[in-house]
Amino acid sequence: MKNLKINIWTGILDIVNCVLFAVSWPVIFSTAASDAFGGTNLTSGTGTFFYVMAAIGIILNLIALIQSKNKGISMVGPILGIIGNALFLISAAMAFPAIAVLIVGAVFIFLHHPAKNAKAVN
16 A cells, blocks of 8 residues: 555644644743733734644645545544644643644554555555
8 A cells, every 4th residue: 555645744744733732832821921011912923823733734634534535544543633633723722632632643644554444456
């Protein structure tokens, strides 16, 4: 079975999002403190960046899900990637559960296991 490039890029984005979600709280809190004491208004733009990355992750995982289904590759990784990114997109307060789900999803995406009921395709 041939590895799909979309799955590789999706797995890489899921790992990048894990790092981004891990630093999101300190970054947002520090920009909020900067806004309070410095008179700037950076918090909304900073939060928006993290939400946009989560939305891109959902879109890429949806594409990977469709491609994996068409090629007979296990869909566990893309499904977990969708769930992990959606958790963060619903609320940044769920960043740490999202990180755990994304790590497991990225592992499954990189494995490229055939689906249980997939037929052998040359």
